[in-house]
């Protein structure tokens with residue numbers, strides 16, 4: 022079913038700022054939730070449709086994307102190899118690494134972006150050396166942020182429009198999300214337009230990879246629209262530019278995986294006031310920006326993208 026929406030009443034009162042809402046994608050899926058579920062629903066269908074039996078992907082060493090891909094692919098009998106870029110090894114990161122290892126996915130560590138690219142090329146061309154079949158693996162971009170993956174958030178925007186229509190929340194003027202690899206924000210940018218919601222997408226940039234930012238989001242949303250048209254959807258030829266969304270970006274928040282004091286404070290606050298668990302890399306930075314930016318138009322919907330299923334010791 023749709024992910025739940027609710028008012029953040031205690032936070033509203035604490036900040037003396039009415040009109041704050043959350044849509045919680047945390048419990049989507051069966052074993053691991055968050056934004057990857059919506060993207061992987063489409064991506065893994067594509068993997069099966071192409072008759073691929075292996076997926077090669079990459080992300081940070083605390084990547085929810087790599088873990089979610091490994092888990093849901095395993096359910097379908099698809100094998101996964103991941104290239105993991107170093108990031109500060111917090112407790113959260115160690116947990117993800119341990120769980121990823123328990124899925125049986127192949128894990129290759131890389132210290133920098135160039136070495137990650139080199140390892141990806143090596144794995145793609147020499148997959149038999151890690152025990153994979155000789156056929157080329159399905160190459161999946163980090164965060165599953167491909168034109169197809171981002172369509173998961175086009176669906177999500179339609180889901181939100183229905184919830185607005187049912188009177189579960191007012192039509193938001195701002196939809197706020199973390200921005201890690203462009204896909205979530207891009208899907209929402211395109212989806213809100215198609216679903217007839219006038220909300221503006223505000224994305225809090227938590228990564229400084231060169232492809233991430235307003236331009237990358239706009240390009241991906243445009244490519245998503247093109248893909249829908251190619252597949253026969255009645256969609257106008259939409260072209261997005263960086264002016265179509267607001268990106269909140271400062272040099273500290275952008276340092277991927279590096280906690281900030283403001284984010285850690287937001288994490289404590291949301292846990293205490295709203296019983297909502299945030300993470301240091303993505304969601305706490307987004308909520309810290311929500312708290313700092315008093316002038317964002319309201320009603321404001323904070324779209325929660327972190328897994329909320331209880332985690333076992335191993336999968």
Ligand SMILES: Cc1ncc(COP(=O)(O)O)c(C=O)c1O
Pocket residue numbers: 055056084085086164166199200201202203204205206303304326327328
């Ligand atoms: C919990 C969480 N929130 C937000 C994001 C950012 O979404 P996107 O990569 O689509 O920009 C990610 C992944 O990158 C994530 O794991």
